[in-house]
Amino acid sequence: MNLKDLKLIYQENRKEIKNRDEIVKELRDILGEKCVSTNNIDILAYTRDSSLISLNWTIEGKIAGLPEIITWPKDEEAIIKVLEIANREKIPIVPFAEGSGVVGGAIPIQGGIILDLKNLDEIIEINEKNLTVTTQTGVNGMNLERYLNAKGYTCGHIPQSLYTSSVGGWIAHKAAGQFSTKYGKIEDIVLGMRIILPEGDKITFEPIARAATGPQLDKYFIGGEGTLGIVTKATLKIWPYPEKRNLISYAFPTMKDSLEAVRETLRENVYPAVVRIYDADETARHFEHVEKAKDKVMTVFVCEGNQKLVDLEDEITRKMCLKNSGIDCGEDPVEHWFETRFKVTETSMFPPYRIVADTIEVSVMWDNAVDLYHNVVETVKQVKGNLLITAHVSHFYPNGVGFYFTFGGVPGKGMTEFDFYKSCWNATIKAVIHSGGSIAHHHGIGINRSHFMEEEWNKGYDVMKKFKNVLDPNNILNPGKIYEKTWKNQGGNE
Ligand SMILES: Cc1cc2nc3c(=O)[nH]c(=O)nc-3n(C[C@H](O)[C@H](O)[C@H](O)COP(=O)(O)OP(=O)(O)OC[C@H]3O[C@@H](n4cnc5c(N)ncnc54)[C@H](O)[C@@H]3O)c2cc1C
Structure with missing residues (x-):
């Protein structure tokens, strides 16, 4: 099979490596024969990420x-040499x-070289006094959490993709x-990181409790999405494994009631x-077996940590739930959530039916939260071919929340799947901007959101681009993302 015969979605962005055979030889001399591949089967494995539309594309x-x-x-030295060549x-x-x-x-929308970081998988050390773990960033999330649990700790960072994501990917996309x-x-x-910059310089941010040593440069690299450097090592906070867990669930008449109950809980300095x-x-969809939650808004809580504090948080x-018309549904819905929380099989059931679905997470301050929810739902319903737009709220702060929308539908006549996908994305993001929200909460920018970065950051976006140019003058690190409006330039129905 010649991969070039397959339809390439980002064809117009691609650049070919002129002297590929020489580069491959040079890379093999540096990394070793087995650490460099041009085999079709390997190349194919790196043609996409887990964007849901990729499944539709694969089927076609x-x-x-x-x-x-x-x-x-x-190791880091090998990464530096690859960057030198690039x-x-x-x-x-x-x-x-x-x-x-x-x-x-x-x-890899512009083609080029994939730098797979999975070999950087050593968990270096736990510091029990400082409550930190230091690890290489290619380590798999579940492997790290299991390692910590076995020693009586947790990192407290449990994304739904725990089994299939890495520490480096979490940092790159500002995960939650x-x-x-x-x-x-x-x-x-x-708390700390080592980063290899695009031109091969290494910088290390040692873990510190707090500092007043000028602007916090290290924070700028969190969320860099592989455009500003390669994060090779990180020190993360850890916590003693919780001594007690209380499971609570309430069903509310409306989203507004439920949001109010949570807001008022957090105001008391209580953080389930x-x-x-x-x-x-x-x-x-998820709690059809809970009779008391029929036509209502299910809300689940897990309070965990020190036994006495957990009981107080529970109380x-x-x-706050009762004050806001909540109906106690017991522990069972939370147990059900624990059992199903990593199950994502339903998403792969859609593409064979030509249904295009995806999820979009955004954030908003409390005063606009209810409006944002209704605005997004009403707006996305208007997209031609839309069949589904639903939401849950899963990340809470004293000042605001993170919403997670799911859309699905079938492209209308004359529309490609990609057109429909982009229309739903663009409609959601525009409604979010209109409602005073931020366009991404924890999945990052990538390609899907870069054309909205100017609206999100205003003048700040120019500063970001300047910073990128200084660090990466040849624009070799993950081009076409964050600083370039790939979707907009590429057409599709905006
Ligand atoms: C079923 C499912 C559930 C999910 N649930 C969650 C969730 O609960 N919470 C959440 O936040 N996200 C979730 N995600 C999204 C995804 O898991 C995250 O974005 C994750 O952080 C990506 O990690 P990764 O290791 O797979 O990175 P990749 O997808 O391989 O890479 C992501 C980006 O990071 C860059 N990158 C990777 N490693 C490094 C590094 N060491 N240095 C610099 N750049 C790097 C890449 O260039 C790329 O731009 C989910 C995804 C799926 C498919």
Whole structure:
């Protein structure tokens, strides 16, 4: 099979490596024979990330991006040498961890070399006094969490993709786990990092408790999405494994009631580790067996940690739920959530029927939360071919929330799947901007959102581009993302 015969979605962005055979030889001399591949089967594996539309494309024999060389460096020195070649030859480099990103971040839209970071998988040490773990960033999330649990700790960062994502990918996309209301997002958890910059310089940010040493440069690299450097090592916060867990669930008449109950709980300085509000459609989908939740808004809480504190949190959470018309549904819905929380099989059931679906997460301050929810639902319903738009809220802060929308539908006549997909995305993001929200909560920018970055950041976007140019003058690291409006330039029905 010649991969070039397959329909390439981002064809117009692609650049070929002129002297590929020489580059492959040079890379093999540096990395070793087995750590460089040009085999079709390997190339095919790196043509996409986990964006849901990629499944539709796969069924139709289409590929998103087409890299030319796959590499698996074993250490930082090898990464530096690959970057040296890429700068000399102006070849795009796409850092790739587990490919579970869902916004096109790891898609090699300009071709080039894939830098797979899975070999950087050593968990270096736990510091029990400082409550930290230091690890290489290619480590798989579940392997890290199991390692910590066995020693009596947790990182508190449990994304639904725990089994299929890496520490480096979390940092790159500013990820959030299911327990984020207590433990924070990854940017709250990272205390130190080592980064290899695009031109090969290494910088290390040592873990510090707090500092007043000028602007916090390290934070700028969290969310870099492989465009500003390769994160090779990180020190993360850890916590003693919780001594007690209380499971609470209430059903509310409306989203507004449920949001109010949670807001008032957080105002009391009470942070359940897990809080999840499902709108009525998602409640019907996930909790159809809970009679008391019929036509209502199911809300689940997990309070965990010190036994006495958990009991107090439980008491205050229940008080706020009752005050806002909540109906106690017991522990069973939360147990059901625990049993099904990593199950994502339903998403792969859609593409064979030509249904295009995806999820979009955004954030908003409390005062606009209810409006944002209704605005997005009403707007996306208007997209031609839309069959489904639902939401849950799964990340909470004293000042606002993170919403997670799911859409699905069938492209209308004359529309490609990609057109429909982009229309739903664009409609959602425009409604979010209109409602005063932020366009991404934890999946990142990638390709899907870069054309909205100017509206999100205003003048700040120019500063970001300048910063990128200084660090990466040859634009070799993950080009076509964050700073370039790939979807807009590429056509489709905007
Ligand atoms: C079923 C499912 C459930 C999910 N649930 C969640 C969830 O609960 N919470 C959440 O936040 N996300 C979730 N995601 C999204 C995804 O898991 C995250 O975006 C994750 O952080 C990506 O990690 P990865 O290791 O797979 O990175 P990849 O997808 O391989 O890469 C993502 C981006 O990071 C860059 N990158 C990777 N490693 C490095 C590094 N070491 N240095 C610099 N750049 C790097 C890549 O270039 C790319 O731009 C989910 C995805 C799926 C498919």
